[in-house]
Amino acid sequence: MKCSGCSLEGDKYTLFNCDSCGITKCKECGNFTASEEKCFALLKRKVILYCPQCREDTGNIDTLMQKNRKLKQEINILKENKTSHQKICDENSAMIKTEDMKTYIISLEEKIKNLQKDSKTNEQQNIEYNVKLKQKDSENNNLLAKIDQLKDTLEKTQLKYRNTQDECDKLKEKMTI
Helix, strand or coil, rough: EEECCCCCCCCCCCECCCCCCCCCCECCCCCCHHHHHHHHHCCCCCCCCCHHHHHHHHHHHHHHHHHHHHHHHHHHHHCCCHHHHHHHHCCCCCCCHHHHHHHHHHHHHHHHHHHHHHHHHHHHHHHHHHHHHHHHHHHHHHHHHHHHHHHHHHHHHHHHHHHHHHHHHHHHHHHCC
């Protein structure tokens, strides 16, 4: 195996595959802590491994949701203050006109719609990612079960070999007597 960042060669204890995109990274290129590195090396680990890019992509969903909430709050405040702003606009020509306020509110609502679309797209991508992750977990569990079966078969074969070897030794002793 090779690190996709620095081409370092290694094994499953020094190089790790991202559970999201499958890219192989070493400890340094993946910015993994020593405790993460120990967890990732375990065969039956519960910790999900994300490479730096996938960590960043996952964080973008939260950022979009926060921006969406802030814009909704701004719109609500603007709507509540709409009547007072209209009076000020009528009284003072230097103040923002009602039409400008409406245009601003419409532009904010449009921004919210776009953020909601982005949020839905990210939610769909997150759902697809989780489905893929569950498939990978299932595949890993199947592979672990196969490894356990192979270990059992190996132990049985080694036992049979030792028994056969013992029988051969006994036959040799009888033949020499």
